[in-house]
Amino acid sequence: MKKFTILILTAAALSLSAPGFAVVPDAYDDLYQILMKRYAGTIKQWSDGDPASSFSTVYKFDLHGWISEIKDPTGSFTVTYDVNRTMITVEGKFYDQSHYLCRFTLNTNREFQSVTIDNGASKTKTSLLFTYGANGKLTEKKVVLTKDGKDKTLNLKYLYNGNGLLTEENTYENGDVLTYKQEYVCDASGCVLEKTSFYKSQFDNKPKLTEKNVYTYDSANNVTSVKVYDYNGTLKDSMNFAYNSQKNIVEKSHILAGGKVDYATMYHYSGDEQKVLHSYTYKGGVYSTVHKFLYDANGNLIQKYRFTPEGKLDGFTKYILDQKNKITDEVYYNEKTQIDYTLKYTYDAKGNLTEQYEVYPDNSKGYRYVYTYDAKGLLSLETDYDPDGKLDSTYKYVSNPAGKVQELTCNGADGKMQYRIEYLYTPEGKLAKEKKYNQDNMLEYTYQYIFNHQGQVMEERKITPAGDIEYGYLLWYNNKGRLITKKEYSPGCQLEGHDIYTYDAKGNLIQIETTDANGSPVKKQGYQIVYWE
Template identity: 25%
Template sequence: MKTMIYLMALAFIFTACTTVPPKEDIIPLEMAMKYMKEIGVTSVSISDFEYEYGVPRRVGKKILEVKFNDKYLITESTIFKEGAVAGKIVYNYNLNGDTLKVTKYNELDFELARTEYIYNSVGKVVEKKYFEEGIMFKNDVFDYGENGLISEFKHYEKNKLDYFIKYTYDSQNREIEWMRYNKEGVPEQKGTSQFNEKGLKTDSIYYFSGIVDIKVKYDYDNKDRLTMQTIYTGDGNLYSKTEYKYNPIGQISEKNLYDYQNVLVRKYEYEYEKHGQYKQVKIYKEGGFLDEIWKFKYDEANFLPKHQEFLNNIEVPKKVRRYYFESSKN
């Protein structure tokens, strides 16, 4: 939950920026989190530069600043544009380190939105409340079965039931079916998961009429690593697929995206440093043409990201991202 909240914060903050980097762009910080804790990092600042005619030009004084408490939980994320605060997110936790509240503020420190979490005695979320400008406009309620897994999910809009979902599991506690109902209790949609004798899974989603809407098939290798995710339309035709390849130590070395005609439209090749962080990512477009290169540099211990370059296909920089860390142990 904590890592998920951390990444959600980064995703939100980057989305608010003028240039939105792809999801893979935030991974260097995720990989560095353990080391950041060891050396007592209290905040991280990120600055972006774009190149014009080969000359770097700063884009905003600070894009992001993230602060942590002594338990290494994120406490505040602040967005900067042109040197001024453009908004922030504040996090509150209980004694167990579970998130109690996430509040979003604008540049004038006025509350825009808030999410509150309520837990049961065993630390599972039983309710999430969503507020805008101090008024709750929706909430989610979670019920759990004897297996400790969610048995029913209820979604309310302005304190009125909007829809609910019931879940079914097999003897191995694998989810095999979910059914979504409208507020009157009429089935709207159903999802099923089927497992073969090797444990490989195929997911299907149906309309309430029983017509298959979409089917997702997952293939794994003999080390239980995902190698292919294939999506089919209701009539059984290919919609898209994503292929994963791994290096000898189990890191993703290649990711290939195919369209509905089984044509390779995007390819990612990954190289790693000795501690598992990205060293370089090459991105190819349809036809196998190199489109973009990302290069990463780290501190002397080879843990903290310090410098990140986005280059075109002839390795001319398009953008640079620089990371600045403040530590209580400096």
């Protein structure tokens, strides 16, 4: 089954915690995500305040953009790596001079094999071992906590449905005593709609709700927001995502509970909104990460560079093209110019993509996708195989006489339908409606798009099977065709509020102002842009 990835992002561009809280955590996965953020040499040092302040978090980076030192309100730590970065060590002292040591060991697929943590401050030791199933999915994680010479063992078990989608994550203590539980609700396409967390104490008869994450998507299964609620249903924070008319992401931002923008990443495209020319990440209005993209004379992307703010080149991705300007190899290099992995593509005589697969330095392969076309050269079938070569899912396409897809049907490995989507178009060929049906062929929802006389979307609606508008957006553009106002309305067509967009002379977004239903300002976020020219 295709993986529609949820974009779970950190609470800040560099830090997973707010000022005043520890960055080096016992939560090994949070620490690992910090360490694996490659900033490609963009900065030498970053802090969320005065570096000399005991309340500030400070990161230092090596010349390759990897974190080499961390100072946070709890202590100072150094980070070392082996040549292949399959063993990573974080070691240092807390301010009470107690010792801290964390070591990650990864397998050839760069999945956790084991993790050990020795935390002198809490006088605890933790070891973790990971078990994977034949399909490569994590099935069990064993955690041993040692304190005062006594061990406590936790067993985390993961359950999946027939489509291979995670449905439950259960934590057991003392063998078979369930204490933690996470439940996942997915749609037929595999998109996680809700993740609900529960905890059961010794005084509870059953696990109680502690937190809930809610995800929303656009009609292309792109995540548009992730909202986190506490056990009372109070919003804690959220992530927002925006896309251009070509469904390419143009902005992602982290919003704190009070509505303040914590950080944002902006993407600047070419005039056709297809080619990314630069990307910028901002925190507090100052950019910290820059990427630049190189195209050949035919408009083909051939290199993607990572630069420091001073313009120094670090790592890169290389694209190899055939004589017909088709990408045959997409090679990813690390900071030592060693290959991390390669995506390979093959085509038929007509130039249609027929196969795509992943190859790693040890010659192991990942997922493989095979494409079949009809006599007109239109995609009619996609067949997906897992890394073991077993059938994963199929996608059947039916196109109208104009060559546009009018129906998509997804079937699982067992041949049973998982979902179906119908596409309806205007006489001009613009997408007017998308109707999604579940595995029982029952209508789930309809997306409707209404256009102005210039062919721009002026209204978007999500409609329930009963025909009611669940929510909608009204959009206005300036004389250059750029979005300037977007208003959201709720059931009953009641206006909820709107966003106003301001651009500079080069067409880059420099401000978003959000107002409530009465027109009163709610928040304003400005962006500073530095150009290479």
